[in-house]
Amino acid sequence: MPLHLYNTLTRRKEVFVPTTPGHVGIYVCGPTVYAEPHLGHARGPIVYDVLRRWLRRLGYKVRFVSNITDVGHLTDDADQGEDKIARRARLERLEPMEIAEKYMWSYFDEMQALNVLRPDIAPRASGHIPEQIELTLALLERGHAYVANGSVYFRVRSWPSFGKLSNRDIEEQEAGARVEVREEKEDPRDFALWKRAEPGHIMRWNSPWGMGFPGWHIECSAMSLKYLGDGFDIHAGGVDLQFPHHEAEIAQAEAAGHAFARYWLHHYHVLLNGQKMAKSTGHFVTLAELRARYEPMYIRLYLLSSHYRSVLDFTDAGLEAAKNGYLRLLNAYREVRRQLPSAPPGRHEGLEEALDNLEREFTQALNDDLNTPQALAAFFNFVTQLNKALLERPGRESLQRAEQAFAELGEGVLGLFPSRVLEARLEGALLQGLVELLLEVREEARKNRNFALADRIRARLGELGVVVEDTREGPKWRVEPPPAPTA
Known part of the structure; x- marks a missing residue:
């Protein structure tokens, strides 16, 4: 059986056929780096790491791109609130890019401990402002965007297929259901491509519309197209990103004249006591906490x-x-x-x-x-x-x-x-010989009813990571994995 993948876009399993024979391009929405990664952040990277490894096993050459969001992701996940990184920077009294650096490397350290391969390319949103401005200009030229008070918004009504990924009818999307309605928008369903920066806003760049910063959605459209090209193979991410983030990505790219991702994969949540883990609510267990207890x-x-x-x-x-x-x-x-x-x-x-x-x-x-x-x-x-x-x-x-x-x-x-x-600590010739010598001493001690010495040898070996089990065929031993290195 050839490789079949469930495509969220078509809502069925499909035989995977790449755009270019022998080559596969994958884009995965990476983290917004403003806090320590938790267990929920590990599921997607591990799943798509296996996908990448399996595709290579099948003989494909894979380009794997996963971004770092270090600007533009606001606290309500849409067009309102404060930039998540800027907010964290204020709380920790650091520069926003210090926060981004700190938690980006924390994320990479945790992924390395979990044996997740590094992306071939890990683009940062702040490093691709020109590409995002260029894509926004293309949307303005085609009439799919408009400028309002120094910000630029995507005109959702101009793109009737908006909602095809999440299977939502554009006319049934309730005004303000996800975001607070802004008076400067033509339609409450419209979303920001570029946001005007308020005076004193640290994360800001010059643009044709004044000083500002990119919208969250435009970042992934611009970066995926830059590194994987039109009509790339696979776009993946968490199911919570399906709407509006991934829906907006598709609309932006296609309305600007680009063919976008052909297969969409979405992984589901990790729950804690029946509720989704989320940094916004403090309901999570960090990977660092788990690593302190588990390999x-x-x-x-x-x-x-x-x-x-x-x-x-x-x-x-x-x-x-x-x-x-x-x-x-x-x-x-x-x-x-x-x-x-x-x-x-x-x-x-x-x-x-x-x-x-x-x-x-x-x-x-x-x-x-x-x-x-x-x-x-x-x-x-x-x-x-x-x-x-x-x-x-x-x-x-x-x-x-x-x-x-x-x-x-x-x-x-x-x-x-x-x-x-x-x-590490694997039973090489030296280790094997030493352990078996100690077990011979232990067996001799047991025969002589010197149980204190026998127990002491077993306990000491256990402290060193060598687990001894007494069986009918004699003592068996194994080495427990060593603890992961601390980031």
Whole structure:
């Protein structure tokens, strides 16, 4: 089955066919950088990171663009209120661009801890003012915008298809339903392309209409077209951006004469106690707080364990389950690597069959609109069969293929096994020898009924991250992942 993606624009799953064969352009709406990122901010980047990795696995060359909003996003998400970054700057008594720098790098640090690949291009809105002015001028020339009191507004009534992404009839959109009606607008549904800056407004640029700053929506239209061109392949973002932000992006670009994105992907919210996480209400848990308690790969697996088009209600129990599941995968991967150097030549029939099933089921899952829960289920089913095979010391060729599956699918596509986790404190020859020597001493102590010494060895190993389990076949041990580096 070829790759199918659910296209919000057509409201159905479609076979993905890029504009240019072999090349894919993706634009993802990035963060407005005015506060520490929370768990809700991680879902989209992780989902679209898997999309990017999977497209590369399928043989495409991908250009991945995700912006940074550092100006123009007002506190009511439309045309009223104060710029979110300027407001935060006043509270922290810093320059607005100090706020943008501070929280932009905080965001990138958290994404790195979650093993999210950096965008190929991460354009900042403040660095693309000329492009936004140029697009606004094109809309004025075509009669789709007008100047009022030093601001420029998009004339929604001039573009009858406005609402096609969110399936809203332009005539049914209630005046002032989302924003307070401004007297200077011709129609309350119109939205700002350029805002006049009040005296003393720090974030301001010169324009044909006087000093001001761009509207939030025009930024993404200008930057996506600049780096991906007309009719680019995929535009993605949170479902809350579907209206009015993405709707406005389409209208601005198309009304200015540009073909815009062909596939639209939207991920759903992460809830906390049944309510959407939001910085505006203070109802959220930051990624830094979670990283202080959990290995970031537990968080990544947790967010991939539900489909991106379903709401995920965050619970500590769910994250604990993700931890246990992750350790099961990781320990199987490590055991494969441990056995591989000394494995005899040959193949293991049961393991070969399990690998065939994994590759088939994994591919089917991700080609079905990035069904990461099903892809993970395929991996867990594989690990069950793998663990049985490992007891029989399978041949080198099968173990090499198993290692390749973990590396190419588990890390290369799902991004679950970065070298930081896999290599750090991994059971190399020295570590393995020392641990097994200590376990021999511990077993001798137990035989001599010196349980205090045996418990002390086990406890000390546990403090160092080596978990010892006593089984009928003797003691088994594994290494817990090290903590993620602190940003």
